[in-house]
Amino acid sequence: MAIQPIDVKYTAVATAENGRDGRVASDDGQLDVVVNPPRAMGGSGAGTNPEQLFAAGYSACFQGALGVVARKEGADISGSTVTAEVGIGNTPDGGFGLTVSLRATIPNVDEATAKDLLEKAHQVCPYSNATRGNIEVTLQTA
Structure with missing residues (x-):
């Protein structure tokens, strides 16, 4: 849907x-x-290249979504960064496909809180919503 x-x-x-x-x-x-x-x-x-442009847009958008979630949760994400790695490769049907890895550094929260914030941001981010079910996206904390 x-x-x-x-x-x-x-x-x-x-x-x-x-x-x-x-x-x-x-x-x-x-x-x-x-x-x-x-x-x-x-x-x-x-x-x-288009993959760099996609990575730039996704990382900026995801950082914004992380901010929305952090405000709701009362979490301090000051000094945080989000890095997007976008890979491109062949698909089994002869086309091309993308993979995405989002890695966030959130210095002012513990690991469990960081992972929770990432999961919630992944539900809010427009790029995540646009790619869900189409591109493998992994979330990591650094």
Whole structure:
């Protein structure tokens, strides 16, 4: 079942030219990057790649969701960070698929609280909701 927002607050718009070997720009001019496949996939690695952009968006969004959950729980997450590792590889049917590992460092809470906060943030984060059931996402504390 698709999760649909009931009140869309913002819509981002970006346009790609030449796919994975070109450029991507947002309609407002805030983002304009050269994209190139990573060396591991036969590219020059001269620009960023879609997996890096996805990792950047997911880590920022998840950090925001962690903040929402922490406020509700009364937890101090100051100084916390979220790192997203996004992998790409072949699928059995000949396509490509992604994997995601989210690793959070939350210095002001114990391990059990950190894991609880991550699980709850994973239920709140729009990226997590969009990928649930489609991409393997692992949660880790550092």
